[in-house]
Amino acid sequence: MKIYFSKTFFTVTIFLIIIALKTGVFASGIEERFKGQEHLSYSISFNGIPSGNINWEYLGKETLSGHQADVLTVSSDTKILELLNLTSKETVFLDSQTHLPLKVERSVVLFGKKESISEIYDQDKGTVRITRRNSEVKEDILQQDKPIQNILSLLYFFPQDQPLKKGAWMVFNLPTQVIKIKFVKERLLDTDSKKEETYFLIGRGAKRFSLWLDKKTRLPLRLEFILPVGKVSIKRIN
Secondary structure, three states: OHHHHHHOOOHHHHHHOOOOOOOOOOOOHHHHHHOOOEEEEEEEEEEOOOOOEEEEEEEEEEEEEEEEEEEEEEEEEEOOOOEEEEEEEEEEEEEEOOOOEEEEEEEEEEEOEEEEEEEEEEEEEEEEOOOOEEOOOOEEEEOOOOOOOHHHHHOOOOOOOOOOOOOOOEEEEOOEEEEEEEEEEEEEEOOOOEEEEEEEEEOOOOOOEEEEEOOOOEEEEEEEEOOOOOEEEEOOOO
């Protein structure tokens, strides 16, 4: 299990690099947060060097195991020196009422090796069934405290109704670990075109990160990871 945790969380972190309470819901739906745009796009840089991009697309609604779900895709294409060469595409199914993950389908090409991963979330039982397909098929069923979040949807579509109290840690359960996120303060963020009003948060888990959320939409405008080899920044470009 440690091998799975290390590899999977590193890969998910790279998706971000290339990063609700049970009754909590977003104040507005996922579709509304796109504001009529087809995509939400982000650029990736490593120590200031352009290194790839991440693109989110809203596909609409679909019924999944009796639940109405919002369906999104996220694709990334990243190369960071000799450390990482990754192309990935994920389809994320979020419950339309709670916005908690129901299913994630992932296709990854990491250093030329292909792998498909499926995650099925049972929020009632507090389990995630993970199936990995490469040269062979492996399946694990993980137990976690409820509700269970997905790192991508949590950080890119942070819950609108989650109270932000300065200095207070918020705890979120991921399939293989628990992360804490703290609201530090409101901060002006310099972008390429103007200064934006943001909520500045920090996160602690397997990796440490900083997150700047747009005050109106709570969509991320910047996400940064400090790694032993340098800093990776993800910036909103549309």
